Amino acid sequence: MIRVQREVFETGVEIETMTSGRTDIGAVVSFTGLVRDFNEGTTVSKLTLEHYPGMTEKQLEKIEREANERWDLQGSMIIHRYGVMELGEPIVLVITASAHRQDAFEAASFLMDWLKTKAPFWKQEEDAHGQSGWVSERREDIDALDRWEKK
Amino acid sequence: MIRVQREVFETGVEIETMTSGRTDIGAVVSFTGLVRDFNEGTTVSKLTLEHYPGMTEKQLEKIEREANERWDLQGSMIIHRYGVMELGEPIVLVITASAHRQDAFEAASFLMDWLKTKAPFWKQEEDAHGQSGWVSERREDIDALDRWEKK
Amino acid sequence: MTILYFAWLRTKLGMSTEDLPCSDEVFDTDSLVAWMKTRGPAFAEVFSDLEVVRIAVNQEYITSNTPLKDGDEVAFFPPVTGG
């Protein structure tokens, strides 16, 4: 399941929704990305996320499908916010559920690496002086994705 | 922080406690292990976890310390329950917080692999007929730990 | 065709979307980009380094020249930075 939304979400509520009433899930991994006050050497006071409505949903659905093909998952969820966000607020959530912990860990890590380089979102950061700038692509994110290339 | 307890815990509440009021955390990973109705080919109706009070806490503290030495973490937590548990209930929780997602993912995965082979807990499963038996060590868990051996 | 610009391409061009007809001059993504470069200094600058411009046609990434027809949605944007 994927959701692209302006509103804040709660990681705990989403985990509860995925696992509630189920007795076949052995392992749940969640990743929550938060707005932090410091990025690549700059103080951040506010973050705005622009996205490409339509393509975003398509890409997230494709990523989620790919993870479900590669790993044995009993549930998966991606939530990504857009719009203006304050420090400490959540930006992105990935949850994976599986019978075994290794599948859940790897699939969650894969989803985040993939999303970071393929999902059409762009961050604009504002510093303490109200100066805003577009965040640059990180070399580490491209390298991280290479790990998942099928040999 | 570590906790060994009989009571059920809530993953969402624990994540909230770790991140609340903080603006320096970029990534939070949680792993929740749940009681599932099927294990190694057997139907499970109830689970009892025995532990070694004293040594359990020592081992968990040692594991947590090791993770904090290896990765750059801004927070870490391990909760492990003991006693009788119903299907679907949580058994174990690991949370890691970091500025970067890779650190949080790796540390959480390491903590779980380590805990699975070093923390003195023993599972006794009861099947639908009330027959109970001790769970055997899994070869995969020993192999999983090998990944983290320092070369 | 609908053309979309995102992030710093949008702010530099001062425009998020426009409608363009296909023509003898503009009929695939290569010819569209070539034409874009001729539209003035802002466009020339934005399309000067194609290493930092991603192209999607009908909401799918493309990495080689792709034919275009009226009704297509073409988007230009920088490498993504979400997550």
Next chain:
Amino acid sequence: MTILYFAWLRTKLGMSTEDLPCSDEVFDTDSLVAWMKTRGPAFAEVFSDLEVVRIAVNQEYITSNTPLKDGDEVAFFPPVTGG
């Protein structure tokens, strides 16, 4: 010394803890295990395959013979299966 048994060692021996003095016969973990094997069929069985018995002295795992003294806490248990 306090001796502790956990999981199937505990259920097979029907005992979770006992107090034992150090002696000329029992003064390190090797001699303690050797003496355990002489205590009857249940003990002989439990200690027959040391591959599946873990030993902790004062709540730390040991993997080689370790001296023991009165006041020590020695635990015998199978490979762990928590998490």
